[in-house]
Amino acid sequence: MEKAEKRRPGRPRSELSKNAILDVAYWQVMERGYARVTADSIAKAAGAGKQTLYRWWPSKAAVILDALAEKGRARIDRPQEAAIRSGDLLGFLRAVIPAMAAVGPVLRHLMAEAQFDPKLRAMLRERLIEPRREPLRQILATRVADAHKREALVSAIYGAIWYRLLLDEPVDEALAVELAALAPPAR
Amino acid sequence: MEKAEKRRPGRPRSELSKNAILDVAYWQVMERGYARVTADSIAKAAGAGKQTLYRWWPSKAAVILDALAEKGRARIDRPQEAAIRSGDLLGFLRAVIPAMAAVGPVLRHLMAEAQFDPKLRAMLRERLIEPRREPLRQILATRVADAHKREALVSAIYGAIWYRLLLDEPVDEALAVELAALAPPAR
DNA sequence: TATATTGCGAGACTTGAAGTCTCGCAATCC
DNA sequence: GGATTGCGAGACTTCAAGTCTCGCAATATA
Numbered sequence: 001m002e003k004a005e006k007r008r009p010g011r012p013r014s015e016l017s018k019n020a021i022l023d024v025a026y027w028q029v030m031e032r033g034y035a036r037v038t039a040d041s042i043a044k045a046a047g048a049g050k051q052t053l054y055r056w057w058p059s060k061a062a063v064i065l066d067a068l069a070e071k072g073r074a075r076i077d078r079p080q081e082a083a084i085r086s087g088d089l090l091g092f093l094r095a096v097i098p099a100m101a102a103v104g105p106v107l108r109h110l111m112a113e114a115q116f117d118p119k120l121r122a123m124l125r126e127r128l129i130e131p132r133r134e135p136l137r138q139i140l141a142t143r144v145a146d147a148h149k150r151e152a153l154v155s156a157i158y159g160a161i162w163y164r165l166l167l168d169e170p171v172d173e174a175l176a177v178e179l180a181a182l183a184p185p186a187r
Numbered sequence: 188m189e190k191a192e193k194r195r196p197g198r199p200r201s202e203l204s205k206n207a208i209l210d211v212a213y214w215q216v217m218e219r220g221y222a223r224v225t226a227d228s229i230a231k232a233a234g235a236g237k238q239t240l241y242r243w244w245p246s247k248a249a250v251i252l253d254a255l256a257e258k259g260r261a262r263i264d265r266p267q268e269a270a271i272r273s274g275d276l277l278g279f280l281r282a283v284i285p286a287m288a289a290v291g292p293v294l295r296h297l298m299a300e301a302q303f304d305p306k307l308r309a310m311l312r313e314r315l316i317e318p319r320r321e322p323l324r325q326i327l328a329t330r331v332a333d334a335h336k337r338e339a340l341v342s343a344i345y346g347a348i349w350y351r352l353l354l355d356e357p358v359d360e361a362l363a364v365e366l367a368a369l370a371p372p373a374r
Numbered sequence: 375t376a377t378a379t380t381g382c383g384a385g386a387c388t389t390g391a392a393g394t395c396t397c398g399c400a401a402t403c404c
Numbered sequence: 405g406g407a408t409t410g411c412g413a414g415a416c417t418t419c420a421a422g423t424c425t426c427g428c429a430a431t432a433t434a
Binding site: 035108109111112113114115116121124125129148149151152153155156157158159160161162163164166167168169174175178179181182 | 299340347356
Binding site: 195196197198199201226246 | 419421423424429430431432433
């Protein structure tokens, strides 16, 4: 049902350009900072036309979000798997927090853009927020029985991290330790 | 030392224009929404020149922040005083959370702009964030002895509220109840 | 009163990036 | 071979932020 339309007439989408755009978006944003990356600079450096970018993504921010989500899958989610299986909250936070801090400047700008753009907000929730929230829920499942309480705790933990990122306050291992202590002990 | 320079030569700042600008900024942003308020629209409606606005504030966002902080003092801080004195965390959150939710759309946009502008970020912390954080610290003082733990809890509580505001998730009384339960009971 | 100084409203102007449009060429399907 | 869709290149449009300029108003000092 998805792939029924696999072969449409006309020239197919260039995977080469797609990958080049995502790659350039990621590196430019890391090296120059979000503000100094433009749709033009991405397209130019990727050897692509600006239209090609806008054909597949609705905005510049969407490209960067996509690029970050791509990289994140490999760099963030893998290291956490052990912690998730063993319900090790502290271990989980010790992996998540430095990873988020490392891309903090990008995250903060994406969150900012998302405030002006509901579509991007939905995309952000879907690609970055929710995928990280679910594992935390699993870890907390054995400690907090009530679903509402659990959800509030999820908001408190990720909320604290985002809050500090957005306000230029320390996002470090000490925070991981304190946040881990917020949850009731495993039973 | 501050007011020694009270009388400088030249025409003094017009308090009339200043107040008109702050007032218009507040109401326009409430009625039209942040995105549809421009420096021009504020100046026009306030019967002021755009230069007058930029002479006293560094950016459009700074005006709106100032306007919001002004109103906030009366509407938010007053009702909380009783809760603060009695160390009533739940009462405090029951006052703060609806107040923040009521101006949520403005808060979210200010936080967003602040991500692109370090000066505005400092102003935001100073005018909106810190003044609300201090009372919470006082309430928690009797419950959490360790200063680092207390600070983490402050980040968790306000973080959760902001996180939900920014992500369009419920910021309501239920959240107040759950967040209040995060703190250890008063001794 | 005279002069220097600073603020005022009005509005023209500059800037810069986001997003759109157009062109001629390339790759694919039928 | 014709229809269709994507491509790179780059011109073009749009829009709001912020600056500049002008002539006038209000204050200080002399």
